[in-house]
Amino acid sequence: MVDVPLGSAGVVAAPDVEDVELYHPHSWVTKYVFSQDAKVIAIQYSFVALSVGLIALVLSWLMRLQLGFPGVFSFIDANAYYQFITMHGMMMVVYVLTALFLGGFGNYLIPLMVGARDMVFPYVNMLSFWVYFLAVLILVASFFIPGGPTGAGWTLYPPQAITTGTPGGQDWGIILMLMSLMVFIIGFTMGGLNYVVTVLQARARGMTLMRMPLTVWGIFTASFMALLAFPALFVGAVMMLFDRVLGTSFFMPAMVEMGQPLDRNGGSPLLFQHLFWFFGHPEVYIVALPAFGIVSDLISTHARRNIFGYRMMVWALLAIGALSFIVWAHHMYVSGMNPYFGFFFATTTLIIAVPTAIKVYNWILTLWRGDIHLNVPMLFALAFIVTFVNGGLTGLFLGNVVVDVPLSDTMFVVAHFHMVMGVAPILVIFGAIYHWYPKVTGRMLNDALGKLHFWVTFLGAYAIFFPMHYLGLMGIPRRYHDIADMAFVPPSAHTLNAFITIVALIVGAAQLAFVFNLFWSLRHGRNSGGNPWRATTLEWQTPETPPPHGNWGNDLPVVYRWAYDYSVPGADQDFLPQNQPGPSRAAPGAGHG
Amino acid sequence: MAVALILVLVAVGSVVFHLVSPWWWTPIASNWRYIDNTIIITFWITGAVFVAVILFMAYCVYRFRHQAGRQAHYEPENKRLEWWLTIVTGVGVAAMLAPGLFVWQQFITVPDDATDIEVFGQQWQWSFRLPGPDGQLATSDTRLISPDNPLGLNRDDPKSHDDVVIEGGELHLPVNRPIKALLRSPDVLHNFYVPEMRAKMDLVPGQISYIWFTPTRTGTFEILCAELCGVGHPQMRGKVIVQEESEYQAWLQEKVATSFARLTPDTRNGAVVPD
Numbered sequence: 001m002v003d004v005p006l007g008s009a010g011v012v013a014a015p016d017v018e019d020v021e022l023y024h025p026h027s028w029v030t031k032y033v034f035s036q037d038a039k040v041i042a043i044q045y046s047f048v049a050l051s052v053g054l055i056a057l058v059l060s061w062l063m064r065l066q067l068g069f070p071g072v073f074s075f076i077d078a079n080a081y082y083q084f085i086t087m088h089g090m091m092m093v094v095y096v097l098t099a100l101f102l103g104g105f106g107n108y109l110i111p112l113m114v115g116a117r118d119m120v121f122p123y124v125n126m127l128s129f130w131v132y133f134l135a136v137l138i139l140v141a142s143f144f145i146p147g148g149p150t151g152a153g154w155t156l157y158p159p160q161a162i163t164t165g166t167p168g169g170q171d172w173g174i175i176l177m178l179m180s181l182m183v184f185i186i187g188f189t190m191g192g193l194n195y196v197v198t199v200l201q202a203r204a205r206g207m208t209l210m211r212m213p214l215t216v217w218g219i220f221t222a223s224f225m226a227l228l229a230f231p232a233l234f235v236g237a238v239m240m241l242f243d244r245v246l247g248t249s250f251f252m253p254a255m256v257e258m259g260q261p262l263d264r265n266g267g268s269p270l271l272f273q274h275l276f277w278f279f280g281h282p283e284v285y286i287v288a289l290p291a292f293g294i295v296s297d298l299i300s301t302h303a304r305r306n307i308f309g310y311r312m313m314v315w316a317l318l319a320i321g322a323l324s325f326i327v328w329a330h331h332m333y334v335s336g337m338n339p340y341f342g343f344f345f346a347t348t349t350l351i352i353a354v355p356t357a358i359k360v361y362n363w364i365l366t367l368w369r370g371d372i373h374l375n376v377p378m379l380f381a382l383a384f385i386v387t388f389v390n391g392g393l394t395g396l397f398l399g400n401v402v403v404d405v406p407l408s409d410t411m412f413v414v415a416h417f418h419m420v421m422g423v424a425p426i427l428v429i430f431g432a433i434y435h436w437y438p439k440v441t442g443r444m445l446n447d448a449l450g451k452l453h454f455w456v457t458f459l460g461a462y463a464i465f466f467p468m469h470y471l472g473l474m475g476i477p478r479r480y481h482d483i484a485d486m487a488f489v490p491p492s493a494h495t496l497n498a499f500i501t502i503v504a505l506i507v508g509a510a511q512l513a514f515v516f517n518l519f520w521s522l523r524h525g526r527n528s529g530g531n532p533w534r535a536t537t538l539e540w541q542t543p544e545t546p547p548p549h550g551n552w553g554n555d556l557p558v559v560y561r562w563a564y565d566y567s568v569p570g571a572d573q574d575f576l577p578q579n580q581p582g583p584s585r586a587a588p589g590a591g592h593g
Numbered sequence: 594m595a596v597a598l599i600l601v602l603v604a605v606g607s608v609v610f611h612l613v614s615p616w617w618w619t620p621i622a623s624n625w626r627y628i629d630n631t632i633i634i635t636f637w638i639t640g641a642v643f644v645a646v647i648l649f650m651a652y653c654v655y656r657f658r659h660q661a662g663r664q665a666h667y668e669p670e671n672k673r674l675e676w677w678l679t680i681v682t683g684v685g686v687a688a689m690l691a692p693g694l695f696v697w698q699q700f701i702t703v704p705d706d707a708t709d710i711e712v713f714g715q716q717w718q719w720s721f722r723l724p725g726p727d728g729q730l731a732t733s734d735t736r737l738i739s740p741d742n743p744l745g746l747n748r749d750d751p752k753s754h755d756d757v758v759i760e761g762g763e764l765h766l767p768v769n770r771p772i773k774a775l776l777r778s779p780d781v782l783h784n785f786y787v788p789e790m791r792a793k794m795d796l797v798p799g800q801i802s803y804i805w806f807t808p809t810r811t812g813t814f815e816i817l818c819a820e821l822c823g824v825g826h827p828q829m830r831g832k833v834i835v836q837e838e839s840e841y842q843a844w845l846q847e848k849v850a851t852s853f854a855r856l857t858p859d860t861r862n863g864a865v866v867p868d
Binding site for chain 2: 255309362364369409474481
């Protein structure tokens, strides 16, 4: 590990390149609309992603109403139900979580946390947002076309996705979905290159890789993975679009449709599943790794304690990122692929549990002997650990190939992935918003509303998804809009479904309190000052809050220590900012650097 | 204080829910008790880890909550502790994986004496094909499907003459005899799923997948489709009726006598049938 000699500013290496003059906006439009400032782009990304999230929330209400009270709402027929689940799933995974973590938090935090003035390619960064926005418009447009959006399930498995038995299969729904995904991937690639290159090339003097906050490590690793994973989805989408529009047979074998033979031959439905999950599994970690990084920083800051085992945390992030590319077929144990693959993929999948467990241990060992401030971001971080551990452990059921057989395609799977990649990352997003909102706006979010939002969301979400595992264990399949006449399902299961629906409505309503808080505090929130949490990382050390264009005023910061100098013995305050010169114990191992 | 208490309640409440809730798996009706046992082992290990992690966290939140004068302990890492935790985790994971892979080996190794049957899923019904007295299924091809040959049997194959085709009906099986179900779909993905058998596998157009199991008790069980196959997906149900050997034979004889394949005049269409 190369580390900058400690001590005084004098021994920090001279800059490799001169500070480059930024592009300065000349009008309101170039400042706030077609902005090249990463912070404005971050807010644009976040606003659009959260708006899509609200649409997805309403869709989840509609599907829960059908499951909890089947037949009561006549407009939710099978067609509509499948359209709701498909759009809910795709929106949440790609257009909300990916966009929010990378486009939102990535844009805001990377330049500030590594001590840069902006992303390295600001113009491309601007394009990235607008291309993403176009992808969202295409996706939302599918609600307003004849036949409506696709109802193929978010996994879009062919041949079903492009045949007549599926909503939107022979209409425009699937076409718009595939086009929107392709546009999204183009937009993401522009952003992703920015995030990766900025971390590698634009760090402030003294900011070695092993001094970076784990938030940056998480977003950086996830962006790198996304650049490798999304192309698989892209080619899958192109091929399926050809199958649908040009009549090719990439994924279409000789088949009949509603009794009529189709003019297709030789394609492989399994090929699409491999392409999809080669993207789809890394995607889980593309959402999870930024959450891991952010939650590490939340816990460390609010427990006033250095993150425990920093180097192990970095290596665990990288190990998870690498391993996540060789586990994809654990989504396909019962897909009809060669069953011998099961041995390999079950083994790799369970191995990934080890670095993941290390991360969990290090989070709770950071709490151990800390000075825990139970403010709202910390509460969300604690709730993240509960839901993530719960969802991670049920992953050990589904990853262990033979255990997956009875559970696959049941509500157990729905409960598992919602807990682990829905609830857990979203709790981190909330925690992160409560944490960084003061930097973005200069004002604190309202604490009482925040606590209300937290308790309803955490306990509610747990009450929704924990019991749902048991419906799956019983054998209730997922993607059934009605389970009324199943012989093995007792009446109590319907009561449980109704309970889950009612809780889901309440949790959804609590999000309105959050949205209200976001807008209300903009004007009425308590003034936060520049560093309300007394945090060490660079974004809290900007000369002005909110940070202006260019972030740092005249002089770029110089970094003297790692990101976790909390409660250093002998220091006169319980945190030492990264840009504060002076002796410290700095990063572990620094002495041998 | 309140936060720590709620964390404890979440951990304890989850365990209590697990123990007392009425929602549990259906009584097993096949030889895959091993799968159930592996699930139980996994529940114990993961449950213990979950409770330990959450209770430890609750303890930390209570014990190290902010109070005037408290200072956090500065300790960037602890190599020994980190390696110990890694090794213990590795052992726990291996303890779940090993039985899992062992049972998987059994799951995909079909016994020699298993009887071949065909499960044919299409939008949105189940059909079945049983070998007649010759004990063998004829070859088939999606391109041979026609109104009078709904499963696409190859009529040039002499084995086709006694195959018993049950369209959209009920699957009868003898108890305690291993069954290898060959799974075939002419249109989209489906999944043959009988909760009580703990058995589940996709039907993939363009290929034939399989699954094997031995029904261990008589009764009527529901067949569900567990892979989204279009708007009719939830209605795609069937029944498997497990009977004593003698009842099953009686039923089979009757079916053979009235078999679709036997009664229908030969309608070969001259197509060259691969495989």
